[in-house]
Amino acid sequence: MTPSRETAGAIPAPPAWVRRPASLAKAVTAELVERIVRGVHPPGTPLPPEPALCEAFSVSRTVVREAVKILQEKGLVQVRQGAGTMITPPAMWDMLDELVLAATIAEDESLTILDDLVVTRRVLESDMANVAARLAGPDTVERLRELVDRMDGLVDDPVTYAESDRAFHDTIMQASGNRIARGVVRSLESQVINTARYMGRTERTLCVASNLGHRRVYERIAAHDPEGAAEAMFDHITEAWLVRRSGPADPVRLRR
Numbered sequence: 525m526t527p528s529r530e531t532a533g534a535i536p537a538p539p540a541w542v543r544r545p546a547s548l549a550k551a552v553t554a555e556l557v558e559r560i561v562r563g564v565h566p567p568g569t570p571l572p573p574e575p576a577l578c579e580a581f582s583v584s585r586t587v588v589r590e591a592v593k594i595l596q597e598k599g600l601v602q603v604r605q606g607a608g609t610m611i612t613p614p615a616m617w618d619m620l621d622e623l624v625l626a627a628t629i630a631e632d633e634s635l636t637i638l639d640d641l642v643v644t645r646r647v648l649e650s651d652m653a654n655v656a657a658r659l660a661g662p663d664t665v666e667r668l669r670e671l672v673d674r675m676d677g678l679v680d681d682p683v684t685y686a687e688s689d690r691a692f693h694d695t696i697m698q699a700s701g702n703r704i705a706r707g708v709v710r711s712l713e714s715q716v717i718n719t720a721r722y723m724g725r726t727e728r729t730l731c732v733a734s735n736l737g738h739r740r741v742y743e744r745i746a747a748h749d750p751e752g753a754a755e756a757m758f759d760h761i762t763e764a765w766l767v768r769r770s771g772p773a774d775p776v777r778l779r780r
Contacts, residue, residue, distance in 0.1 A: 548583050549590035554623055555581070556591060560600050560611055561627035571601055571609040598624055620708070625715050629722075635771030638722055639778055641712055642765045648709055649693065650758040652700035657745045657753035664699045668692065668742045675735045682726035690717075692738055696745065696757075724768025734764050 559565055565572070572580070577588045592609055595601045599618045601609050617624050619637075628637050656664070671692040678685040690713070697706040716722040737760030744752035762778060769775065 548581075548587045549594065552577075552581050552583060552587060552591040553594045556595060557598065557600065557623045558627045560595075561624070561631055565611050567611050567613045569611055570607065571595075571611060573608065600624070620711060622715055625712075629716065629719065633771075635721065635769065635775070636777060638716070638769075638771075639765075639775050641716065641722075642761060643777060644712065645709055646758055646761045648702075648705040649697065649761060650754040652697050652702055652705055653741060653745065653757035654750040654754035655702065656696045656699035657748055657750040659701065660699045660745050660748075664695060665742075665746045667695050668745060671695065672735065672739050672742050675731070675738060679728050679731040679735065682731060685731050686723075686726075689734070689738070692742075696741070699745075721770075722768075724770055726768075730767050733767065734760075737763060 556565075556571075571577075571592070574585050574588050577583075577591075578585055581588070592601065592603070595609075596603065597618075598621045599616045600612055602612055603609050614628075617628075619625055619628070625637075632638070660668075671688050675685055675688045675692070678688060694706070694710070697709060700706070737756070740756040741753060741760055744756045766775070766778070
């Protein structure tokens with residue numbers, strides 16, 4: 525990750541939000557998260573000292589200390605005796621954290637982070653589709669059929685189509701009974717669902733192709749075919765992302 529145009533380690537001018545928001549510590553934290561991810565304060569370098577941060581953000585030491593504590597919880601800094609507060613390598617950052625993930629996606633021109641997010645979804649949802657094919661009762665199967673049929677009629681309305689799309693996937697996740705996997709997927713999706721980079725293209729032909737994938741998943745679950753359902757979900761998530769994706773032509777991280 526390369527530093528931005530701002531000088532690495534320097535204290536930029538105070539941001540526009542210094543108008544005393546309700547939680548100054550959270551506001552300072554959000555700004556520092558963005559600066560760390562952008563490389564203004566690179567990994568392995570110290571975070572500017574408290575007095576400098578207090579002056580830069582026009583806040584008290586108490587606010588700065590709370591912000592640093594939150595940064596520690598997110599894995600972005602470590603407080604080292606005698607060395608100060610050091611910026612950690614990206615491998616130590618909490619990528620499930622909303623601020624960290626959003627800032628990283630915004631800086632990632634290669635779409636590597638979104639590719640990894642899709643791979644994570646693919647692994648978890650394929651497994652949940654496998655379990656759902658074994659456990660789904662008549663009500664769940666009927667619900668999936670209704671959603672697939674409804675989406676056939678929504679291919680000209682991408683916004684409403686997307687709502688039914690999410691309901692289809694969530695019905696399968698609930699049927700699997702895996703609350704942890706469902707929680708991870710829902711958390712990741714909620715943070716990127718409104719970003720143009722993730723949503724990508726939405727024209728009619730893509731909705732049609734997407735729902736063909738949904739129908740294959742539904743058919744395998746209705747047939748109580750765990751392996752078939754897992755494979756159909758894996759293919760559907762991969763193909764749907766590849767047609768929406770607008771980054772480099774060779775997304776190697778999706779290969780299996």
